[in-house]
Amino acid sequence: MKTIKIKKRNINEKIRVAYFSSDFNEHPVAHTVVELFELHDKNQFTTYGFSYGKNDKSIYRKRIENALDHFFDVQMYADKDIATLAQNLKIDIAIDLGGYTAKNRIKIFSYQAAPIQISYLGFLGTLCHEKIDYIFADEILIPREH
Secondary structure, three states: OOOOOOOOOOHHHHHHHEEOOOOOOOHHHHHHHHHHHHHOOOEEEEEEEEEOOOOOHHHHHHHHHHHEEEEOOOOOOOHHHHHHHHOOOOEEEEEOOOOOOOOHHHHHHOOOOOOOEEOOOOOOOHHHOOOOOOOEOOOOOOOOOO
């Protein structure tokens, strides 16, 4: 497993990780990440959710809200305002869960929401964004020879 080196890390007691998505509701993304959120080591991480999708009041939405330390419904915010909120919260790592899918808000990352910006899960195969530092991928998405 590789260690991620943080460029200009904020000085926080714990690492602040924020997840950004329009799919914190009855959606395959929520089905995939809810347990990940529930299993975060709270001794090492403070977790944040930035939701810009509909609150469907589903069990998945409730589980995600409960699993994360802080949850923000930002669907009515402008992209720049969401990035500014993340900066003010001193987020260390911002993770986009949508990529270039419907309802994406990838422009948030153009405003540098955090010193380290990562894309995970949502349509990674075509994501080529100059402000995304890393992607979480497997050998299916990115074969070893690439």
